[in-house]
Amino acid sequence: MRKKTIRYMSGTGIGIVVFIGILVIMYMIALNHPKVYDLTLNGRNTLDVKTRNILNSLDFDVNVIAFCKNDNLRKEAKDILDLFTYATRHVKYKIIDPDVYPGEAKKYAIQRYGQAVVIGNGKQQRIDSVSEQNLDSAILKLKEPGEKTIYFITGHGERDIGDTGKDGLYTLRNALESDNYKIKKLMLVRTKAIPKDASLVAIVGPKKPFLPVETRELNDYLKKGGNIFIALEPMEDTGLKGFLAAYGVVVGNDMIIDKFSRILGGDYLIPVVSEYGDVEALKGFRYATFFPTARSLGIKKPLPKDIVIKWLARTSNQSWAETNLDRLRNQGKAKLDSKDKKGPVNIALFVKKLNKKGNSRARLVVFGDSDFLSNAYIMTSGNEDLAMNCMNVLLGEQELVVIRKKESNHLTPLTPSQASLMFWIPVVIVPCIVLFIGISVFLVRRRA
Amino acid sequence: MITVEGITKYYGPKLAIDSISFEVRQGEILGFLGPNGAGKSTTMRIITAFMPPTSGRVRVMGYDTVDDSLEVRKRIGYLPENNPLYTEMKVESFLRFAAFAKNVKRKNIRATVDTVVGECGLHDVRRRIIAQLSKGYRQRIGLAQALINDPPVLVLDEPTIGLDPRQIYEIRQLIKDLSGSRSIILSSHILPEVSQLCDRVAIVNKGKIIAVDSPSNLTAQLTDHRIIEVYVGERMDETLELLKDLEGVVSASRFNSHIQVETPKDMDLRPVIAKKIVEAGIPLMELHAKEMSLEDIFMELVTEEEV
Amino acid sequence: MRSVYAKEMLIYFTSPIFYAVSFIFLCVLGIFFYNDMTYMSMLASRIAQYQLSTGLSLDKIVLRPLFSDMSILLLFIVPIIAMRLYSEEKANGTIELLFTYPIRDVDVLAGKYLAGISIIGILLGMTWVLMLLEGTVVTPDWGLVLSSYLGLFLVAASFLAIGVFASCLTRNQIIAATSSLGIILAFWAIGWFSDVFSGSSIAKVLGELGLMEHLDDFLKGMLNVKDAVFYLLFSLFFLFMSLRVLESHTWRG
Structure with a gap:
């Protein structure tokens, strides 16, 4: 009887391993065929045509090291660098904390949070902040011969x-x-x-x-x-x-x-x-x-x-x-x-x-x-x-290279009546409607 | 209809049932009799394909419970032990779900539910929430869900447990009415129930089948001793001595109000005993042979097994 | 499958837990929303006052924080939705009915999972009140809203798969909920560890495994196929594991 249990167990074990293997392979395929769709209406997550042209004509690998603390700057840098990596396989990046890696920071003459160094084609180029514009210029400079x-x-x-x-x-x-x-x-x-x-x-x-x-x-x-x-x-x-x-x-x-x-x-x-x-x-x-x-x-x-x-x-x-x-x-x-x-x-x-x-x-x-x-x-x-x-x-x-800033929707101040709507509807009225439905279901059922 | 071939089940190292084999024929009610913990529920669960046996196999209408479990499940109505139900549902919606789950055609669901509601006497409560109903009703609901797709095989695990006498009577009556051409396995630890309802009885103890036969055959087969009860007005000790010395008596023992004499089955010593007592001048009040009930057999079997 | 689905939905809608969870979810989210909106309003009036030109947009001030709060709330709420799916049946013994009805285990699982998905869908659907409300003041980027909802839905589906898995393991609903919360938090924390090992290949693997890491692009308004695939495979894995656990009751004895 033990044999049977062991057989089932090992069968299940092998099944799980094989299944994990299949999942990993499928995910690897997805990783190697990056496809990203920008769903925003103003195309905020789409690189400029000029940038894409630059990246498409890249024939060497570009490594970007951005020096950021774990804050908003890092987030913004990551957002932009991600877009670059989605657009081409030639660009890779890492974001490191200059306080944790002072050696790296010194090596690339980094003086301020948010600066980055773009390396490729046997050269390196420092940029003041990670932006589409700066990255484009840096990459173009790397491309220039000599x-x-x-x-x-x-x-x-x-x-x-x-x-x-x-x-x-x-x-x-x-x-x-x-x-x-x-x-x-x-x-x-x-x-x-x-x-x-x-x-x-x-x-x-x-x-x-x-x-x-x-x-x-x-x-x-x-x-x-x-x-x-x-x-x-x-x-x-x-x-x-x-x-x-x-x-x-x-x-x-x-x-x-x-x-x-x-x-x-x-x-x-x-x-x-x-x-x-x-x-x-x-x-x-x-x-x-x-x-x-x-x-x-x-x-x-x-x-x-x-x-x-x-x-x-x-x-x-x-x-x-x-x-x-x-x-x-x-x-x-x-x-x-x-x-x-x-x-x-x-x-x-x-x-x-x-x-x-x-x-x-x-x-x-x-x-x-x-x-x-x-x-x-x-x-x-x-x-x-x-x-x-x-x-x-x-x-x-x-x-x-001129990268135009993407338009973003404007912020509007709320009028007092709007502000009170913003409070009463989502915080009080809608939850209470749900609660009311729940209570009535309960009451109706109890009467049944 | 159901063939059980030498099934054994271990729970970890613990042996729950030990090579049980039996058969249920078409239209038959088989009683599965045994004390608590004898392995009744385990056997039921294996038959209904809820779990596989450690070894051996069960076939229901020719389908193996492990290899063709879905086919088996289509053909079985099952009332599990303790009758679990979705208590927060209403009777009708629960039965609808059961019908839906058991592949009753969409358009027939309403009619099917109406039928089982009628069969099981659930008219008055069909719109009630199960949690609010009495145990008797719940048992009927359990039966109703088992019956809903009109299965040829019914497996009922302790259908009357925990009910009051009136409810027990009603449920038993219901089971009798349901039998017809169906094959039913019914487990119980209550003897009168089994002898009353079943065509055949399988007696299990400690995971083994001790006997399978019709209730009358079992009685005949196992009663190789006849017991005669003797009631005397006075001088009981003297009477006891007297009877012990009598030829053919296996044993005699004194109870509170009477003396019990055990004799071989093929001898009827009643006239001899009567004569002897009267001759000794002892007032004989009553003398009769005692039929051995299934209960005694059961007790006996179990006791024998324990020795 | 459809029968189990219908049954689960019926039980959800008659159970107080669904209403209680929805109430708390909407209420807390409403407070977050109100805070974000008043913050936006304050910024807007300050910008107007000082004539600043900033890169600040509604999406950054209101939508992204709101959606990321929503994902955190879902993290706590989905285990509560999922906990009863199998544990309740085990505790009540109704699992014996379910497993002796002629429904395949896969179909039972699918029915239950889809019921949970529908409940999540309903919860997320109710939050559209916030979007419409916001739409009365400013125009959000509907594309971003759409992709955020898609991401939240996928991440919640992954939470649910974990919840179903935990529910298969135990008859106790509280244990099911807490252990699924534990698993979810573990997969969340994996993402943080990738920061610790920043730059190394371990960090990459951990970063890919982190549950929340894959939500970022959705909340930015991007549909990254890789992230969607991750959530689907992740859910599939835990559903597969659930089946294996359910199956083991047949041989564990």
């Missing part, structure tokens, strides 16, 4: 990329290198022309004037479709005024005074920017940035036809550009008068020179300050992100 080289001009007292002191650019250099850029120094006077592999030329904080030969080299470079990033300092004559004027940029001989900065814990001389221009790279950028001692930048009127200028960053309307520099220097006093330009004052401009077909040939980003890039200030608030994003405007192709 490394891009950034030349930092030296020879006019510019800030040094190797300097780890408070005025140096070592931190910026690190950030750029972790985004796969090759960083080189270039002394203009020693070369006849800017090297052909230069994706970007950066001039940060020059103190001595540029020679005409040098500005000609810059012009030649721009004519061939070059990109230049310039960060000026107030009260320094660099000889670039004329050069920039040709591109429609008026370098103000002044110093920006910002009362609003004081409120945010800054200084009158450290204007704060919390308003950014209508450029894709800065869409959704929401950090404040600080610019210790900055000069204003104006836009020349009338502009040459082939030049397009957009402002990237400007100060609040509680600031102005003080032109009386002597008084400021000697007495430490500033006062808004008729000669001064009233805020908001442009602190960064983006310049495009178009060719005959209307495509951009030369691109420039000009800042009225270079301190914000120095080791001492770059980690302040959003400074680094702004710098990186502006360099990306010049370096990247993300101008091609």
Whole structure:
């Protein structure tokens, strides 16, 4: 009799194992044939056509590591990354807590929760937050063949990329290198022309004037479709005024005074920017940035036809550009008068020179300050992100990718009568109807 | 109709029934008689395909209860021990469910329910909730659900247990009326019930069948002793001695009011005993042979088994 | 199967437990709904006051939290709905009737399971009052509402399969309900463990096994075939196990 029981038991056991096996196989099939339908009416869970095109043409694996704590940011990152993994098998991701894995965070130069690194094609690209736009740009950058080289001009007292002191650019250099850029120094006077592999030329904080030969080299470079990033300092004559004027940029001989900065814990001389221009790279950028001692930048009127200028960053309307520099220097006093330009004052401009077909040939980003890039200030608030994003405007192709935000339904305040309906109907009336039915069923049955 | 072939059932290590074999013929009522715990309910459950035997097999109308359990279940009406019912349902809806579950055709359900309600005398309560009804009614409902698809075989496990005498009488009457061409197995531990209702009786004790036969045959077969009861007015001890010495008497013993004399079955010693007592001058009040009841047999069988 | 289904539905509708459970479910959900709506209202007036442009939508403020609360409520309620399905029959002995009627075990199970599913369907259906009520103030994304209900229905079906399984194991309804709640919570917790082992392959397997993980996409408005398949297979597994347990009464003795 035992034998029979054992036979039944083992039969059942084998049956269960086989059944589990079948279930697992079926689930694996489902896993390997991902199919996701977006049922929302506004297509909120559907990636943009442009993103899908990028992903469809992917021919290498992309790994995304997002650094989030276990909070809303993580949820949002997961939501978006999931969409990417549904769209292509090439994208894989993990979300880790930088506090739990500080080594990983350090390895990828992660400074803030929500940042992520996109790895693939032998390169890596850091993004500031996980969004469809950022992921697209990062992936596009990974796709581009070869490394891009950034030349930092030296020879006019510019800030040094190797300097780890408070005025140096070592931190910026690190950030750029972790985004796969090759960083080189270039002394203009020693070369006849800017090297052909230069994706970007950066001039940060020059103190001595540029020679005409040098500005000609810059012009030649721009004519061939070059990109230049310039960060000026107030009260320094660099000889670039004329050069920039040709591109429609008026370098103000002044110093920006910002009362609003004081409120945010800054200084009158450290204007704060919390308003950014209508450029894709800065869409959704929401950090404040600080610019210790900055000069204003104006836009020349009338502009040459082939030049397009957009402002990237400007100060609040509680600031102005003080032109009386002597008084400021000697007495430490500033006062808004008729000669001064009233805020908001442009602190960064983006310049495009178009060719005959209307495509951009030369691109420039000009800042009225270079301190914000120095080791001492770059980690302040959003400074680094702004710098990186502006360099990306010049370096990247993300101008091609514009992801429009999905419309979402609006919130409406409830009128008092609506609010009371929202309470009485679901909390009292409907449950009580159910209760009433139950009680009447009970009573009717008892009478039977 | 039902063939039980050497079924054995173990509950874990405990032997519940031990190679039981018997047969129920068409139109017959078989009584399954035994004390509590004899294995009656286990046997019923195996016959109704509720559970399989550990070994051996049961066939109902040619279908094996294990291999063709569905076919068996179609042909059996079963009243389980303790008569479990869906007590929160109304009588009628419960019977409808039973009819539906037993594959009565949709359009016939109403008629079928009406029929069993009539047969089982449930007219007055058909719209009542089962929980509110008396045990007698519940027993009828149990019978009604068993009968609902007009099965050729009925298995009734202790149908009268826990009822008052009037209800017992009614249920027995009902079972008698139902028999007709059906084969019925009825288990019980009450002797009068079985001898009254059944064509044949199977007596079980401790999982074994001790005897299967008609109630009269069983009586005849097992009564190999005749008992004579002697009532005397006085001098009982003297009478006892006297009777013990009598030739042919197996034993004699004194009870409260009378003396019981056991004699071989084929001898009738009554005239001899009467003569002897009268001769001794003892006043003989009464003398008669006692018929051995099924109850005695039952007691005897069980006692014998225990020795 | 249909006979068992009809019987179970009849018993559900005449039992106080169904009404009590519905009452509590609707009442608690109503309170959640009211809270979400007033929170939405407060945010809306604040947004209007400060002229903020936010990515906040009704779906994020009201619907997603509401549906995820609903899934938690179902987690507690479905075991109570499921507990009686087999345990009651075992305790009353009516299982003997059911198993000697000419109905296959599979059909009995299917009838009972579908009855439970219908009760869940009715519960979820009653919550549409909230959707309609919300529709009077703002327009929810009906696609998202639909997919959320689909997900809730599937996850509740999985809870029910666990509940049926637990009900097969015991004649005591309280034990059935608590043990099914235990199993459900265990499968819920598995999801959290996948966070602990974040990144490893164990995490992946655990993440796929977690019951609630598969609900996320539904509540976001997506029908992910993989998740739907998971819930169906999950239910199928516990129904299969229930059959094996029921079958074992024939050989366990």
